[in-house]
Amino acid sequence: MTTGLRKGLTSYGDAGFSLFLRKAFIKAMGYSDDALERPIVGITNTFSDYNPCHGNVPDLIESVKRGVMLAGGLPMVFPTISIGESFAHPTSMFLRNLMAMDTEEMIKAQPMDSVVLLGGCDKTLPAQVMAAASADLPTVVLQTGPMVVGNHKGEVLGACTDCRRMWAQHRAGNIDLVEIETISGRLCPSVGTCSVMGTASTMACIVEALGLALPCSATAPAPLADRRRIAEASGKRAAEIAIAGKPKPSDLLTPASVRNAMIVLQAIGGSTNGLIHLIAIAGRAGVPFDLAAFDQLGRVIPVLLNLKPSGAHYMEHLHHAGGLPALMRELTAFLDLDAPNVSGGTLGDAIAAAEQVPNQDVIRSFASPLKPEGAMAILYGNVAPLGAVIKHSAASPHLLRHTGRAVVFDSIEDMTNRIDDLNLDVAAEDILVLRNAGPRGAPGMPEAGYLPIPMKLARQGVKDMVRISDARMSGTAFGTIVLHIAPESAVGGPLAIVHNGDQILLDVESRRLELLIADAELEQRLAALKQSPQQRETPQRGYAKLFEDCVLQADQGCDFDFLLRDGARTTPKKDE
8 A cells, every 4th residue: 555645646547657656746846755755644724814714723733734744644734625604605504515525626636645724713623524424534633722801891701602592682682782892802712613512622533532533632722732732642643543543534433422422412512513513424425314313312412511502601612621531421322332442542541541620610520410301302294204402401402392373484585674664463472383404495504593583572571482494503502592403495395384373383392383283274384385386496507506406414413415325315306
């Protein structure tokens, strides 16, 4: 097997000339023959001025390079797409699969014996792990780390749960324009990912639980020296696995490790986005993902992490409490402790080495959890035949069994135009319904599922309502919100036939989401929808067309059908 600079030679019809030409050009960068004979560790550069989550990437790259060279390897940095959550139109999820394709192809196209995937922002880590699963080159994932917390008037603040809470107060008229602008400068006091258990933190934990990142790598804040030491250690380990040729992602992404990640996702109060991404990662690895099993785990695995939005603390507090291994110590009865880690040990080894921190309130014991059940529940019913998800750990308990009148918005634009209309016919006990906000309908399944409380109700003090949609929600958000309804309305899902005034039942305990109409009426509406499908403009070129034609539904991770390990397609096509 060829390695190093000899790997993946450009085809000129003469292998000797191909290597000679490659060496001639790379020597223009000042490399010696000694350097060029060493195993090569690729390092992704995802720095971008549009991505403050990755603001520390240049520093981390230097630390990774130091680790690679300490272990006798040659570090080679290469750029890939960088996705900044709040800077990506129409939504970062629309670009996740593009980044995964870019990263996979660059790993396969360029000579490297292992790779360090350096990322953090919401869709970056899942895109990179999806790429790693497909390329199957020895890989170490290095998270950029969470930002540190801010402060306003003596109150600790962190993006972005507190962003939403403060903005809701502004909408309700309790915080004026001057103060909200001041707050905007205090919510994100450093580079790094959100400081709560949002999607970025969730994915950082999932990647560690899967064994693709070094133990304790998920939680160290971006500006801390700990983060750079983890980067150096990641580089050192990447050089070691470049020499050994293993472990590969296929050695680490197994049914056991995916189940471990499911358990961690439930126990940390993780983001609903984490579920979509974990499904997509499993699909790339050829590991079946069972939504029913995930839901059942949520019945027995409680939320143990006292972090916002489900609890009170922030990611840096989890780091100082012993990090993810300390949290997983409470779950040893459920985890597969023999699952291997890229570090060379096992999950059990990482847990055994976890720090014991007395008198901390961040990690709860199994006997005294933050919430009695896990973060998420999977719902089914005539509105969601393929499933929907609710993060009930961040919901209002009194709304978890609720029947209400549907107030329907046909699109995100429709919602934007009408939600604050003082003449909107809406009451606190109603259920807000948003459709055509799914993978194809939006497109890109934006984080619009966190429908704002209508202005007139917010000013009356209403803080939560039941909201349902085929959209996503930020992991930093909170409320009684049903998401990822599948199939989405844009492909003929039953959400498309809900009428204003219909009664809808949400019953989380029985895992039901039901449109309360007679079966005959339901069938009649679905038949009418099939005869007169919604007319919407579809893209005719470029990546947008590829997305429209090939994206799967939420229950299959919203990956492209042709990128799954088995290439299976289950999403309805437009003409089916």
